[in-house]
Amino acid sequence: MLGDIFNSALLETLVSLVLVYALLSLVASAIVEVVNYKFKARGKMLYLTISSMFEDKLNVNFGHLLYDHRKDRSNLPQYIGAETFSSAMIDVIGNFGRTYRYNDTEHAIVLQDDQRSIFKRCRDAIFDMKHTDVKLMLMNMIDKCDYKGNNDDARALAAFDKQLRQWFNAQMDRTTGWYKSLTAARLKWVGFFMALALNIDSISMFTQISESPALRSKLVAIAEATAASYKAQLNDTTLTGLDRAYRSLGIPTAKHLPDTVKPDIKEDTAYLHYLLALIKKLDSVKKEVTAIDSIHRKLSDSANNRIDALAASQLPFGWRRDRAPANFEWKISVWPSASWWQLLKRLFWYLLGLIITMYAISSGAPFWFDMLLKIVNIRKSGVRPDPKSSNPTAE
Amino acid sequence: MKTFTNIHSHVFTAKHSPDYFLETAIHFSRWPWLGRWLARKLNEMVQRRDSRFLLKTFAGIYRVLSPSSRSAIRRYIEFINIGTSSTQREIFDDIAKTHVHLGDYRIVVLTQVLDYLDLEQESNHIRIRTQVEQIADLKRNMLYQKNICPFLGVDPRMVGVDLVNDWAKKYIHPDYGFRGIKIYPAAGFFPFDTRLDELWGWAEKEQVPIMTHCTRGGSWYLGSFESVFNTGYIEMIGEGKDPATAARIRQRIMDLKKDKNIKSQNSKWTNIFGHPQNYRPVLEKYPRLKICLAHAGGSNEILRSHGKLLVPPKYPSYLQENWYDEVRSLMKDFENVYTDISYTISNRKAMKLFYDDNTDGFAKVMYGTDFYLTQQEKRGDESDLQKIFFGLFSDKEIERIAYSNPDGFIRNNIF
Numbered sequence A: 001m002l003g004d005i006f007n008s009a010l011l012e013t014l015v016s017l018v019l020v021y022a023l024l025s026l027v028a029s030a031i032v033e034v035v036n037y038k039f040k041a042r043g044k045m046l047y048l049t050i051s052s053m054f055e056d057k058l059n060v061n062f063g064h065l066l067y068d069h070r071k072d073r074s075n076l077p078q079y080i081g082a083e084t085f086s087s088a089m090i091d092v093i094g095n096f097g098r099t100y101r102y103n104d105t106e107h108a109i110v111l112q113d114d115q116r117s118i119f120k121r122c123r124d125a126i127f128d129m130k131h132t133d134v135k136l137m138l139m140n141m142i143d144k145c146d147y148k149g150n151n152d153d154a155r156a157l158a159a160f161d162k163q164l165r166q167w168f169n170a171q172m173d174r175t176t177g178w179y180k181s182l183t184a185a186r187l188k189w190v191g192f193f194m195a196l197a198l199n200i201d202s203i204s205m206f207t208q209i210s211e212s213p214a215l216r217s218k219l220v221a222i223a224e225a226t227a228a229s230y231k232a233q234l235n236d237t238t239l240t241g242l243d244r245a246y247r248s249l250g251i252p253t254a255k256h257l258p259d260t261v262k263p264d265i266k267e268d269t270a271y272l273h274y275l276l277a278l279i280k281k282l283d284s285v286k287k288e289v290t291a292i293d294s295i296h297r298k299l300s301d302s303a304n305n306r307i308d309a310l311a312a313s314q315l316p317f318g319w320r321r322d323r324a325p326a327n328f329e330w331k332i333s334v335w336p337s338a339s340w341w342q343l344l345k346r347l348f349w350y351l352l353g354l355i356i357t358m359y360a361i362s363s364g365a366p367f368w369f370d371m372l373l374k375i376v377n378i379r380k381s382g383v384r385p386d387p388k389s390s391n392p393t394a395e
Numbered sequence B: 001m002k003t004f005t006n007i008h009s010h011v012f013t014a015k016h017s018p019d020y021f022l023e024t025a026i027h028f029s030r031w032p033w034l035g036r037w038l039a040r041k042l043n044e045m046v047q048r049r050d051s052r053f054l055l056k057t058f059a060g061i062y063r064v065l066s067p068s069s070r071s072a073i074r075r076y077i078e079f080i081n082i083g084t085s086s087t088q089r090e091i092f093d094d095i096a097k098t099h100v101h102l103g104d105y106r107i108v109v110l111t112q113v114l115d116y117l118d119l120e121q122e123s124n125h126i127r128i129r130t131q132v133e134q135i136a137d138l139k140r141n142m143l144y145q146k147n148i149c150p151f152l153g154v155d156p157r158m159v160g161v162d163l164v165n166d167w168a169k170k171y172i173h174p175d176y177g178f179r180g181i182k183i184y185p186a187a188g189f190f191p192f193d194t195r196l197d198e199l200w201g202w203a204e205k206e207q208v209p210i211m212t213h214c215t216r217g218g219s220w221y222l223g224s225f226e227s228v229f230n231t232g233y234i235e236m237i238g239e240g241k242d243p244a245t246a247a248r249i250r251q252r253i254m255d256l257k258k259d260k261n262i263k264s265q266n267s268k269w270t271n272i273f274g275h276p277q278n279y280r281p282v283l284e285k286y287p288r289l290k291i292c293l294a295h296a297g298g299s300n301e302i303l304r305s306h307g308k309l310l311v312p313p314k315y316p317s318y319l320q321e322n323w324y325d326e327v328r329s330l331m332k333d334f335e336n337v338y339t340d341i342s343y344t345i346s347n348r349k350a351m352k353l354f355y356d357d358n359t360d361g362f363a364k365v366m367y368g369t370d371f372y373l374t375q376q377e378k379r380g381d382e383s384d385l386q387k388i389f390f391g392l393f394s395d396k397e398i399e400r401i402a403y404s405n406p407d408g409f410i411r412n413n414i415f
Helices: A002-006 A009-038 A041-053 A062-068 A082-096 A118-127 A133-149 A153-197 A202-211 A213-233 A241-248 A263-297 A303-311 A338-362 A365-383 B032-046 B049-065 B067-083 B088-096 B128-140 B163-171 B194-206 B225-229 B243-258 B276-285 B299-305 B323-333 B348-357 B382-392 B395-410
Strands: A100-103 A108-111 B004-009 B105-110 B148-153 B180-183 B210-212 B291-293 B337-340
Touching (some): A009 A153, A009 A202, A009 A338, A009 A365, B004 B395, B276 B323, B382 B395
């Protein structure tokens, strides 16, 4: 009974559908990554995070001053490591604690040669701030470091450096959250435009896959291969969910490109690479499906015509005359009539299909690849039961 | 050695202005929410290099299609280019290079409080203290020390700070190098605000110069009318010294409060704050206060004073007084009231009339340009403005306006 369910057309259709969503959402994710990269979304969020860490509407904002000290002022950095942040911030706060005096002889404002250590300068700079939550937090940090240093300013400074790094890393989690929200919103838009541009009606796609065993079996085979490849990537804990998805299709991620390439170009090239490889992958799916269908039709049509026709038809989406909404009966003379209601009903299901696609794509590639792995595992547990589990005495 | 002085310039960037700042330019009285949304979006856009590139591309195409608008588009692009510079230092470098050929020069950089342009909206911008510290840092740099002369932005609504002891006395000090005070009443406060009383007393005693915006244009308070006028009784510095003027000011405020039609037009009702007459009670109390009413009231007011303004503005009767005439009257009545020709200099016609009106040899007039806000004007490039200035005034007048008058204005008792 259970075996029937696992091998049912419904489960195969779901596996096929999840595969299509996984591939489409991967394309969408790649597009969003390119957009985010081009519009420096990550850099802007990093800037907002760092400036908000020191924002109390009253004191000088060390976060803004940090950005004044970078070398390349034309671009916001896309990434700052905790170490870089901490080291630069100690410079900024330490500089703020320096003393300057007007020198009558030189007729200039000159830096005073005081004997304070960097740690003491940082402490004085923070102590001189107006009392706000930010000052209190920084003061607590400094006090703890002072205690740990036990009258040794170098040790206290090292502790301060560590504290700043920890604080920065904790704040970065928040930035990641913001970035994810932004990406999710952009994925929705991309999903919407993809559903519209490629005419991907989920309901119609479900119907067509469920009605075509040939298409289904081919897609299931690809799904199983993709899931296996994805499962293999799970061992590499350094990869993100999206990177795993890319790698499961054999696409190199930014981290696997040679170091000789400049960092900026590296990122850019990688995402373009993803897109090209994905298009190639989708194309290979088309060709394989085309080959199967061509066997059935080889006696009736010439090979070229079949390939052309099937290339446009194997994946159940795209704009075609025999597919919604082009095949709707638009010319209705009597209003209202049965055909008018029929049109309305078909339109409703069509739009619902597009909306489902939009939300499906916006769930993101990692979600669909995880789902693919789970659903393929469920199906496999029905198809090929583990001989050990079926015979407990075997052990 | 004499030093050429530009008494009026700005170097703050788009990051120093609130996220809603562009509501000054984008405002729909019927759909205020749409104006707010568009202003924030545009502000985000102009701060991104890609968007600016797109903007410039479209503008370039438009310039080809519409040759008549070429120069206007070029000017706006230049304005955006400068305003969206990464740092104040970059903007200062821009203006400095146009002054190098003048020999010994000094540029007055006016820091400005932009944090209270709308008391009801939140914003993520660089606030005044950081803006001031960035300029202080520039002032310490030996490459800039001689040429930059910063003024300190002040707003009576600043919280958590004692305007005299924590703010003015700290920065207007040889160790920091700030020389004067900058106020911008159109941002939503009166110069006779009693919270400024102590500061004006100190400024008069120490002869610290004050620069104030004095034209109907520029930027203005962007919040609701109620957010600044639901304040009960308005106290006034020097009311007892000049009851007649105080009564006229009070009447004007009363008339404004009764005028229901004007409340959605911030560009008009905020004129009430910067009206030159508002300085009279303050000057009656502190007659030696050294103050520059910048822009001489504005080029439109100069033209209006001579009946040369082609389309007279539609101001309600209680806001009709001519600001240019009022500025001249204050300069006549008080020994330390100055004006500058910044921004107004970009209008040749108004400048000619201004030139003809002066009978005292420009005793209290100073040269300034209002860089980089003038970039929007037809002849608003710094070099264009210098050309107008050197073309219109004689050598003797130039010596007075750009050298000795600013020298006397900037000098204070502190350093």
